[in-house]
Structure formats: C-alpha cells, structure tokens
Amino acid sequence: MKRGGLAIFLLLFALWPAAHFALVRTYDVDPWKLGGWAMYCVPGPMKTVRVVGIKQDGELERLEYWRYTAEEKWLADRFRELRRALGELRSPERLAQGMFELHGDWEGAVIAVLTFELDPETAHLRTREALSTWWRDGRREPYELPADFHARLYARP
Numbered sequence: 506m507k508r509g510g511l512a513i514f515l516l517l518f519a520l521w522p523a524a525h526f527a528l529v530r531t532y533d534v535d536p537w538k539l540g541g542w543a544m545y546c547v548p549g550p551m552k553t554v555r556v557v558g559i560k561q562d563g564e565l566e567r568l569e570y571w572r573y574t575a576e577e578k579w580l581a582d583r584f585r586e587l588r589r590a591l592g593e594l595r596s597p598e599r600l601a602q603g604m605f606e607l608h609g610d611w612e613g614a615v616i617a618v619l620t621f622e623l624d625p626e627t628a629h630l631r632t633r634e635a636l637s638t639w640w641r642d643g644r645r646e647p648y649e650l651p652a653d654f655h656a657r658l659y660a661r662p
Contacts, residue, residue, distance in 0.1 A: 533592030533620070551621040554585045554597075555658050556604055557650065559613035565654055566611070568604075576607055588618060593635070601639030613640040615648055617658055 521540070528534040556577075558566040568577060584600040597616035604614050616637050624631045638648040650658070 529592075532594050534594065535590045535592065538590040552585050552589045553619040553621075553659060554581050554588070554600075555617040555619070556581065556600070557615040557617070557654075557658070558604065558608055558611040559615065559648060560610050561612045565650070566608075567654070567658065574607070577604070580604065580607075584616075597637055598639060605641050611641065613638060613648060615639075615650060619659060 525534075525536075525539060528539070529536045555570075556568045558568065560566060568581075570578075570581065573581065580600055580603040584595070584597060587595040588597070597618070600616055601614040605611055616639065618635045620633045620635070621630055622633065623629075636647075636650070638646065640646065
C-alpha cells in the first residue's frame with residue numbers, strides 16, 4: 506500500500522512541471538506561483554490595471570491610479586496581485602463590482618490589463634492588452650473605447 510502511494514506521488518511530482526508549463530502558457534499563470542519550476546527561468550510578468558467607468562449619460566471616467574481613493578486602490582491592487590499570480594483564471598468581475606459599489610453613477614466599467622512580458626523568441630519586452638467590459642445589470646456586451654480615449658489610457662497626465 507505504501508509503495509503504491511509513493512509511486513503515485515512520484516508520478517504526479519514528475520508530471521507537475523509539464524502541467525504547470527501548460528497553465529503558464531494557456532492561462533498566463535505566473536510561473537513563480539503554484540509551486541511551478543518555471544520560476545527558475547522566467548521573470549514574473551508585470552501587470553498594469555486601468556479602470557474606465559461608463560456613466561449613465563455615456564460619459565467616460567478614467568480612474569487614475571495615482572489619484573485612487575483608499576478603497577479603489579485596495580480593489581485594484583488586490584485584483585492585480587491575483588491576476589499576476591493566476592493570469593486569466595482570475596476574472597476582473599469582482600473589481601468591476603467593487604467599483605460599481607463605489608461609483609453609483611456608473612452603468613458599466615471597462616477593465617484594461619496591460620501585461621509586460623519577456624518574448625522568448627526575441628528576448629525583448631513585449632506588451633499584451635486584455636480589455637473586458639462589465640455592466641451593472643449583468644449583461645456581457647463589449648464596449649469599444651474611442652480611439653483617442655484608448656490612446657490616453659496608460660498615459661500620465
């Protein structure tokens with residue numbers, strides 16, 4: 506019995522690096538988390554999170570990180586930490602719901618996640634953006650940010 510349990514443990518232990526590698530590549534899971542061995546060869550991805558509120562009158566409100574209230578900062582930082590560790594397995598839905606509680610005049614929210622990562626082919630830094638739209642009423646309809654607004658999304662004033 507002990508021998509069979511040990512064999513199963515050793516098999517799972519030997520297969521975990523391949524499974525972890527698949528999670529990193531498929532779901533953008535941080536290679537430094539979940540006990541993966543990829544942490545020895547890949548720097549952790551850097552994440553920038555931006556929140557844009559869609560007001561009931563259609564006006565857009567970009568929250569600037571350096572001007573966040575304590576509650577907004579806590580919500581954004583918590584999401585960024587979890588997104589960095591779990592990648593796309595961590596949905597921004599809780600961040601959007603928290604922002605709706607803080608901003609009663611928002612009908613929707615666009616959550617932008619900008620990831621800076623090392624390109625394995627060129628060894629240069631590349632960026633990848635993921636935008637998701639969340640609506641107070643629960644619908645899942647995307648919102649296209651105007652090009653001029655999107656261009657200013659990550660810029661400092």
